[in-house]
Every structure is written in structure tokens, then in C-alpha cells.
Amino acid sequence: MAREEPLLAPRPSSDGSSIRNEEEEFALLTGERTAQRAEKQRGWKFWREIGLFAWALLATVLVIVLAVVYQHKPAEIHGPSHDSKNITWGPGGKPTGKRNVIFMVSDGMGPTSLSLTRSFRQYKEDLPIDDILVLDQHYIGTSRTRSSSSLVTDSAAGATAFSCGRKSYNSAISVTPDHAPCGTVLEAAALAGYKTGLVVTTRLTDATPACFAAHANLRSYEDLIAAQEVGEHPLGRVVDLMLGGGRCHFLPKSQQGSCRGDDHDLIDVAGKNGFGYIDDRAGFDSLKGGDNVSLPLLGLFAGGDIPYEIDRRTQNEIYPSLEEMTRTALKALSKATENSEQGFFIMIEGSRIDHAGHGNDPAAQVHEVLAYDKAFAAALEFVENDSTPGVIVSTSDHETGGLAAARQLHKSYPEYLWLPSVLDKASHSGEYLAARLSEYLSGSGKDGKDSAKRDWVRKNLVKDGLGITDSSDAEIEALIHPEPGVGPSYVFADMISRRAQVGWSTHGHSGILSLGTDSLHLANSNIGVDVNIYASSPKDAWPLVGNNENTDVGAFLADYLDLDVNNVTKLLQDTKTGLFQSYDWMGDRLGLNFHSEGLDTYHGDFRKRSEDDCGCGATH
Numbered sequence: 001m002a003r004e005e006p007l008l009a010p011r012p013s014s015d016g017s018s019i020r021n022e023e024e025e026f027a028l029l030t031g032e033r034t035a036q037r038a039e040k041q042r043g044w045k046f047w048r049e050i051g052l053f054a055w056a057l058l059a060t061v062l063v064i065v066l067a068v069v070y071q072h073k074p075a076e077i078h079g080p081s082h083d084s085k086n087i088t089w090g091p092g093g094k095p096t097g098k099r100n101v102i103f104m105v106s107d108g109m110g111p112t113s114l115s116l117t118r119s120f121r122q123y124k125e126d127l128p129i130d131d132i133l134v135l136d137q138h139y140i141g142t143s144r145t146r147s148s149s150s151l152v153t154d155s156a157a158g159a160t161a162f163s164c165g166r167k168s169y170n171s172a173i174s175v176t177p178d179h180a181p182c183g184t185v186l187e188a189a190a191l192a193g194y195k196t197g198l199v200v201t202t203r204l205t206d207a208t209p210a211c212f213a214a215h216a217n218l219r220s221y222e223d224l225i226a227a228q229e230v231g232e233h234p235l236g237r238v239v240d241l242m243l244g245g246g247r248c249h250f251l252p253k254s255q256q257g258s259c260r261g262d263d264h265d266l267i268d269v270a271g272k273n274g275f276g277y278i279d280d281r282a283g284f285d286s287l288k289g290g291d292n293v294s295l296p297l298l299g300l301f302a303g304g305d306i307p308y309e310i311d312r313r314t315q316n317e318i319y320p321s322l323e324e325m326t327r328t329a330l331k332a333l334s335k336a337t338e339n340s341e342q343g344f345f346i347m348i349e350g351s352r353i354d355h356a357g358h359g360n361d362p363a364a365q366v367h368e369v370l371a372y373d374k375a376f377a378a379a380l381e382f383v384e385n386d387s388t389p390g391v392i393v394s395t396s397d398h399e400t401g402g403l404a405a406a407r408q409l410h411k412s413y414p415e416y417l418w419l420p421s422v423l424d425k426a427s428h429s430g431e432y433l434a435a436r437l438s439e440y441l442s443g444s445g446k447d448g449k450d451s452a453k454r455d456w457v458r459k460n461l462v463k464d465g466l467g468i469t470d471s472s473d474a475e476i477e478a479l480i481h482p483e484p485g486v487g488p489s490y491v492f493a494d495m496i497s498r499r500a501q502v503g504w505s506t507h508g509h510s511g512i513l514s515l516g517t518d519s520l521h522l523a524n525s526n527i528g529v530d531v532n533i534y535a536s537s538p539k540d541a542w543p544l545v546g547n548n549e550n551t552d553v554g555a556f557l558a559d560y561l562d563l564d565v566n567n568v569t570k571l572l573q574d575t576k577t578g579l580f581q582s583y584d585w586m587g588d589r590l591g592l593n594f595h596s597e598g599l600d601t602y603h604g605d606f607r608k609r610s611e612d613d614c615g616c617g618a619t620h
Contacts, residue, residue: 094560100343100390101189101560102330102379103162105208106372107155108354110399110529116362116418116502117369119405123420133369134377135394140538142530143550145398148177148597155354156219158397158550159211165554165565169596173207173216173225177597179590181575181583183568185557186212189345190238192563195295195333196344198239199325201306201371202351203246204229208397212347213239215572221587222249223260230266230298231273234575234585235568240295241332241346243325245302247279257303270298284320290331297332299325308352310367311432322350323374330382343388345561348375356429357400360504361493363426363466365403376534383536391540391560395553396531402505409498422500425467430492433465437479437488453480466496 106113118133147157149169160168160175164182168175174184186196198209205222214228226249231237248259250266267277275298278284284301287293301319306312312319320328326348333344350372356364376394383390408414437457445453454476461479462471478491490507497504533548535541543556558565577584590596 095389098337098341098343098388099561100333100337100383100386100388101345101557102383102390102392103185103345103347103557104372104376104379104392104394104534105159105162105347105349106353106369106394106396107202107208107349107351108357108398108400109350109369109372109396110403110531112403112405113353113357113365113369113399114532116403116405116420117366117373119418120366120420120423121370124424133373134380135373135532135534138376138380138392138394138534138536139532140535140541141533141544141546141548143395143533143548143553144530145396145550149595149599151599153398153550154219155207155397156211159208161550162395162397162554162557163211164569165551165558167551169594171219172596173214173219173221174211175215175217175586179217179583179586179596181215181569181572181586183565183570183572184212185554185561185563185565186345186347187235187238188558188563188565188568189561190240191235191568192561193340193342194345194561195240195336195340195342196238197241197329197333197346198229198244199242199322199329199346200244200349200351201322202244202349202355203249203305204242204244204300205246205249206305206351208349208351209242209244209347215583215586217587217590222246223262223264224587226250226260226266227264227269230270230275232269234572237273237296240336241293241297241329243284243297243299243301243320243329244351245300245304245306247300248303250298250300259303267298281318281320284324284328287328287332290328290335293328293332293335295332295336305352305355308356308361308364308368308429308431309371310364310426310429313367314427321374322348322371323378326375326378327382330379334382334386334388337388343390343561345557348379350375353396354400355431357403358507359430359489359493360401360497360507361430361489362403362497362500362502363423364429364431364493365401366423380536390536392534392536393541393544393553393556394534395550397550399529399531401507402503404503404505407498407501407503409501414501418501420500422467422496423502426465426496427467428465430489430496433461433492434487434489436465437461441480450480461492462495466492468495468499471495 114133114135118136121127121133122129122131145153145158147153147170148167149157154170156172157168157170160166160172160182163184163186164174165185166176166182169177174182176182190196198204198212200206200209203222205225207219210216210219210222210225210229214225214233216224226246229239229242230250248257250270251258251260252263252265253260254263255265270277273296275296276294278286278297278299279301281301284299306319307315309321312321329346329348333346337343350368353365353368353372356368376392379392383392405418406414406416407418440456441453445456454473457479458471458476462468462476475491475495478486479488482488482491530547533544533553535544538545541556544553575583575585582589
């Protein structure tokens with residue numbers, strides 16, 4: 001039987017070619033001789049080939065030009081500047097007219113921090129397993145956190161992504177990898193007539209707040225940052241309300257409590273720029289929860305950082321809490337804008353979650369997260385009751401410590417558990433207990449016998465401060481005679497972490513802590529994991545639902561308020577000075593060895609670094 005072929009299968013020609021068949025059909029249809037047509041066809045084919053060759057040549061040149069241009073354009077990792085055309089809004093769109101933005105940063109808080117704190121709270125307050133934090137109820141997505149120079153960002157590059165909407169190098173304070181200033185959402189808000197604020201529990205000159213109101217080549221230029229925050233800034237004063245710590249960077253070197261390198265009195269400068277000034281709990285209480293605030297206002301409640309919440313709660317008469325500062329700041333800004341066509345922008349940071357991670361202190365960590373959760377709840381209450389439309393966006397710049405709610409203590413296969421009851425027994429942080437130990441060893445215990453010192457430390461610090469009753473001789477010895485590079489605060493933190501079976505992969509500094517047969521390796525500073533994004537509602541922050549780059553958060557903040565951050569960048573970049581057209585007002589340029597973009601490579605880093613080499617490319 002003959003095989004059936006598809007209807008559209010090609011059929012072989014007879015003894016003549018397909019061209020011959022074509023020519024015969026052409027002659028029958030036109031009456032022209034096939035030879036005449038063949039001559040014409042040869043001419044047409046010639047010119048067609050010339051045309052195709054010319055087109056191919058032109059296309060090749062175009063591709064080469066585009067490739068060269070693409071190679072020389074800024075790397076995409078730097079991130080786009082704010083561009084509202086890239087923002088997509090959900091049903092109902094963003095509000096028009098007057099509106100507010102409350103941006104909250106949980107510095108160093110990763111997903112495990114929430115899990116740890118949630119379980120701790122359930123245990124402590126005897127709550128059911130389905131009882132969750134306020135933050136948990138407002139989760140909308142995640143943020144990717146790499147910087148331009150590393151897969152592991154620091155707070156400076158992380159906050160620059162939020163403030164400028166651009167990627168930059170670790171240690172950059174709102175500058176791009178080529179060391180040019182980039183305009184921030186707070187600066188743009190100030191120039192557009194919005195009131196602005198910063199509320200933190202660390203120094204106001206620390207990386208995150210600095211990135212919204214200052215520009216510096218290195219985050220360590222805190223004296224310079226302080227000057228910009230009170231108005232010695234190319235744009236003048238851009239912040240209306242600042243509450244936090246860091247008083248020492250505002251006081252002249254000659255004054256007690258200063259940590260400045262010069263005699264520049266920034267409290268005096270702030271006063272000349274219109275700031276009211278308060279520096280203690282009495283001054284804070286005089287604000288009457290925000291009802292009695294005259295802007296601009298500078299509140300500096302600690303020489304350095306405000307104490308951890310686990311310690312602050314017993315010193316409430318000295319330091320306000322993050323929740324109190326949040327409520328006061330929101331009320332003050334609301335009253336200041338009640339008759340204005342514009343609202344306000346404020347950045348509120350739970351700063352010391354990060355420090356608890358660096359210290360590997362789980363007891364301090366859970367109390368810091370709980371304090372932040374209360375501040376978020378206070379902001380949520382404000383938005384729900386305020387007459388002006390507004391949005392709360394909360395996220396972290398990175399995760400710190402490589403926290404794990406589990407720990408393998410021995411070589412044998414571990415049990416599946418961690419013990420929140422251990423954390424509940426702690427009344428103070430490792431930082432606080434280390435300070436007390438230092439006072440004792442330099443004071444009343446200075447000339448005592450080691451046996452007396454061990455007894456005092458075991459009772460007054462380990463038992464009373466951490467609730468630990470089974471401390472080993474090796475642990476007490478490590479506190480009284482610490483190894484080089486390993487302070488007592490790390491030892492206290494590891495003692496409670498081991499008993500709670502909470503794990504950490506990093507402190508942020510090089511060195512090794514040895515307790516018995518276990519070693520705690522201190523390596524890179526932050527773990528480059530995705531961090532959570534929370535919002536007052538997914539409708540309010542629709543563009544941030546799902547997984548985002550951290551620069552998307554910065555773009556959203558500017559777009560919500562219809563701010564032109566690119567214009568602010570242009571204003572700042574018009575301030576070039578000096579022989580080499582640099583930005584002298586941002587501090588010294590970095591050395592040639594400083595890594596500002598492109599990922600680094602392996603350098604035999606499995607070996608312990610020397611104590612004076614942090615591995616971050618900076619000189620210390």
C-alpha cells in the first residue's frame with residue numbers, strides 16, 4: 001500500500017527545476033519570453049543582494065555601537081534613580097493632595113528575629129501559639145539587600161538604597177560609587193514643603209539616620225554628619241525634628257562628654273538655625289506627647305546610643321522609649337502640618353536590634369524587637385486616627401548575626417528545640433553586665449583574690465543578671481581574664497545563647513571565642529538574606545507587595561509623595577569644588593584600596609584575619 005503524505009508535503013519537480021517551472025508559468029501568464037525575464041531576474045537579484053549586504057553591514061555597526069554604549073552606561077547594580085513611571089499602583093491608586101509617609105527601619109532584623117521574638121512573647125505572656133506580633137499582621141513582601149560592593153550590605157549602603165533609591169558601596173552615606181552625592185527622599189520632601197523628622201535609638205549620626213539628612217564618603221565621618229544634620233548642609237536645614245542619641249558628636253571637644261575631634265559647637269549652631277534643644281527626660285516630658293513642640297527641635301538623650309530596651313526599662317526616668325518618641329514625633333509633625341497643604345515625612349529606626357545581633361545577645365534581641373513592634377503599633381494607631389491619608393512602610397536594611405532558632409552544642413545529633421525560658425530569666429544585656437564587670441574590676445574588686453572575683457561575678461552578674469545558675473569555671477575565667485579581641489559582653493551573650501540553644505554565625509569582627517570544646521567564630525558582619533517588608537496595608541503600599549530590590553523601597557517613598565529626588569541630586573552635584581572638582585564638603589575621598597563596586601574575590605579568607613584587619617577595605 002502506498003504511504004499517504006500530508007497535504008502540505010513538498011513534492012519533487014519533474015525533470016525540470018522549480019525555477020524552470022516558474023519561468024514557464026511566467027511566460028504563459030505574461031507572454032514574455034523566459035530569457036527576457038531571466039535577464040531581468042538576474043538584475044533584480046544583483047541589486048537585492050547589494051541591498052541585503054548594505055543592510056547587514058548597517059545592522060552590524062548599529063549592534064556594535066549599542067554594545068559600546070551599554071558597556072559604558074552605569075552598571076545596573078547601582079539601581080535606577082527614582083522614576084514614578086516604574087511604579088504600579090493597585091486598585092484605587094495612591095492618594096492625591098496632602099499625605100504623610102512614616103518609614104520605619106528595623107536595623108539588623110531578619111525573619112528569624114521575628115520567629116524568636118514571637119515564641120518568646122508567647123512563652124512569657126502565656127499566649128496561644130496562634131498569637132502573633134503586630135508586625136506579623138502587616139507583612140506584605142521581602143527586600144533583597146546586596147550593595148554595589150558586596151552581596152552582604154552594611155547599614156550605610158542599605159539606607160542609601162532607601163534614601164536615594166540607588167545602590168552604593170558599604171560605608172557610603174548617600175553617595176554613589178563614584179563618590180557623588182545623591183539626593184534623598186527627606187531632602188526632596190523638605191524642599192517640597194513637607195515637614196521632616198528622624199527618630200532613632202542609636203546616635204543620630206549613625207549610618208541609617210545620616211543617609212536621610214547628610215552625605216559623606218564614609219559613615220565614620222560622624223562629626224561631619226552631625227554638622228550637616230543641624231544645617232551646615234548645601235541645602236541648608238532639611239530636618240525639622242530629631243530625637244535620639246549621639247550627643248557627644250554635637251558638643252565641642254573642650255566640653256565634657258564630647259567625642260568630637262574639634263571645638264565646633266553644634267548645639268550653638270543648631271540654636272542659630274532655629275532649633276530648640278532638649279537633652280534629658282525632663283525635657284522630653286515637657287513636650288507633652290507632642291502637644292507642646294515648637295519646630296525645629298533637636299533632642300539628644302544619650303551621649304552615645306540609648307541603652308538596650310532590656311536595660312532601659314529599668315532606667316525609664318532617664319531615657320524615653322522608642323514607642324514614646326514615636327508617638328511624640330508623629331503628634332508634633334501632625335500639629336505642625338495641620339494648616340499646611342503638605343504633610344510630613346519621618347524615618348523611625350529600631351536601631352539597636354542590629355547591635356543585639358552584632359553582640360549575639362538573644363535576650364537583648366527579643367526585647368529590642370518587642371520595642372519596635374510597639375512603636376509600629378503606635379504608628380499604625382496614628383495613621384488609622386489621623387485625618388490626613390498616610391502610609392507606613394517598615395523594613396530592615398539587612399540581617400545581623402546570622403541568627404538561628406536552633407543550635408548544635410555537641411558533635412552528637414542535636415535535639416530539635418530552643419528554650420525561650422532561658423531568655424526570660426535574663427534581666428540585663430551582655431553590654432550592661434560587661435560595663436558593671438569593668439567597674440567592679442577597676443574599683444572594689446581591683447586588688448581582690450581571683451577566688452573572690454569569681455564568686456562576685458558568678459552571683460552578681462551571671463546569676464542575678466542572666467539567671468544562670470550552672471556557670472562553669474571556664475566561663476567565669478573567660479569573663480575575668482578575657483582573651484584578646486573577645487570582650488566580656490560576648491562571653492555573657494554566648495553563655496545565654498548556648499543555654500537557650502540559639503545559634504549565631506557571625507559577630508562582625510575577626511577573632512575566636514573558645515569556651516570548653518566549643519568555638520564561636522567571628523566573621524563577616526551581616527548575612528545577606530532577604531528581609532521582610534511590612535506596611536499599614538497592602539493597598540497603601542501595593543508596589544511593594546512581593547519580592548523587591550531594596551532600591552524599590554526608596555523609589556516607592558519618593559513616588560508616594562510625588563517628590564523629584566533627581567532634581568535634588570542635580571542641586572547637590574552642582575556643588576563641586578576644589579582643584580579636582582570634588583565634593584569637599586563630604587569629607588576626604590577614599591583611598592585607592594577602598595572597594596566601592598564589583599564583588600570581591602576569595603583571598604584565602606578561611607584563615608583568621610589579624611585583629612587590625614576587618615576585611616571591609618577600610619582603614620581602622
